[in-house]
Amino acid sequence: MNIPIIFQFLKELSANNNREWFHAHRAQYEAARKEFEDLLTVIIARISMFDESIHGIEAKECTYRIYRDTRFSEDKTPYKIHLGGYINAKGKKSNHCGYYVHLEPGNCMLAGGSLCPPSPLLRALRQAVYDNIDEYRSIVEDPAFRQYFPVVGENFLKTAPKGFPKDYPYLKYLQCKEYIVTCYQPDSFFLAPDFLERTDEIFKQMKRFADFVNYTIDDFE
Incomplete structure (x- = not known):
């Protein structure tokens, strides 16, 4: 597990985000991807010690393609400039809350939650908060929680x-439109x-949370 290899590749990719450079440096990408999967493997094993639901998940099930979908974007750069992995017992496309690891030079984070839940589910989540406000506040207002996650949601x-x-x-x-939490960290954290x-x-x-x-x-389901 060599984190500097990941950061070095992503920095170079950010400065050379084109297919010619990527194809010429595919071996460097494969090395960075392997190091990231090794990192996720270790993190999965450690999380499974306090969350049995993710025991047995493999890193390759949690990662995303590095290729961007540019069909509806003004930004036509072909590659993502981060590596991300979503450790979720229900799968990385599930609405369930899991554990997200995001490595991107200058924008690293540990996060999780229910991102972009469909309207009926969002309504159910809001109702659960409303009906169980004391329990919810005991979580999100706890200083031990808030030191890492001061805000729930990004859009309101x-x-x-x-x-x-x-x-x-x-x-x-x-008022939040998604029940997610994010803990940004400097590159030096990793x-x-x-x-x-x-x-x-x-x-x-x-x-x-x-x-x-x-x-x-x-x-709800």
């Missing part, structure tokens, strides 16, 4: 979602000798 409504009171005192917990132990701690805190979200999704 400007008012109350339909069907919920506008004067609800915890309205901010219902180069430190104790980064696996620190990753464990971050994902242990996230599991409390994931359990709440996934309980609702299981009930």
Whole structure:
């Protein structure tokens, strides 16, 4: 597991995001991809110690293609400039909350949650928060959780979602359009000798949130 190899390839790819360069450096890409899969293999094994649901998942099931879908994008660069892996007991395309590892020079993160849930599921998640607000607040307002995940969601409504009171005192917990959490980290985080132990701690805190979200999704499905 050699993290610098991953960062070096991604930095060079970012500066040379074209098919000619990529094809000439495919061996470098394959080496970086292997190192990333090795990293995920270790992280999966460590997470499975406190989350049995992901025991037995293989790294290759969690990774994404490096090729970008440029059909509907003004940005026609052909390759992603990051490597990402989503460790999810229900599969990486599931609405369930899992553990996401994202390596991108200058934009690394550990994250998870239910991204872009369909409208009926989003409504169910909001209702679960509304009905169990004390439990939800005990998770997202806990300083141990908030030191890594100060905000739930990235996109928010400007008012109350339909069907919920506008004067609800915890309205901010219902206004997010996706129940996700993100912990951004500098590149140096993944180069430190104790980064696996620190990753464990971050994902242990996230599991409390994931359990709440996934309980609702299981009930919904």
